Amino acid sequence: NAGVTQTPKFRVLKTGQSMTLLCAQDMNHEYMYWYRQDPGMGLRLIHYSVGEGTTAKGEVPDGYNVSRLKKQNFLLGLESAAPSQTSVYFCASSYRDRYEQYFGPGTRLTVT
């Protein structure tokens, strides 16, 4: 079991560029989440999904879009990157709500 994997691990973007972060899990989990973590702070929920084909907004959804076309994958898109989106992005999955979330290793994104 690879658990939760994230691609890429690092990325540098220029303001206005777009990109997609890929999250994959092999645990057959129903729920998947995208968080961002800024230096010295806790994680903030961007979007989440409670099943294939569903997505919902979290605490800080502006500037991001997501898709869950397959149960095992959860994609996070930035259509027009801004310096304020410089952060570490974590993906997580869980069997259902109230169950523990398993986190990926993170993607470090810098927007210049």
Next chain:
Amino acid sequence: LAKTTQPISMDSYEGQEVNITCSHNNIATNDYITWYQQFPSQGPRFIIQGYKTKVTNEVASLFIPADRKSSTLSLPRVSLSDTAVYYCLVGDGVSGGYNKLIFGAGTRLAVHP
């Protein structure tokens, strides 16, 4: 949303027991209390979860008083490898259409030789 308050940082020494207390005065009836651990450059890792009284696993214990307005994570005999940030979360998951599991700033635990 249930908000949590934890100490910003704590220091301890190897072999000591560490207790980290989290305050959650407006916890709701359906809310669970969950603790995560995060090492630098890694994603958080689940430690323990409870609803009331005491829960123990191979890593830690979680004490929850009857009023559930606070909880204490207890780490027995810490080692240098326990140096990390510890997050207390309160919520009932995604029920109601919104994930109430909010990660605060956490408690930075430093274990010294």
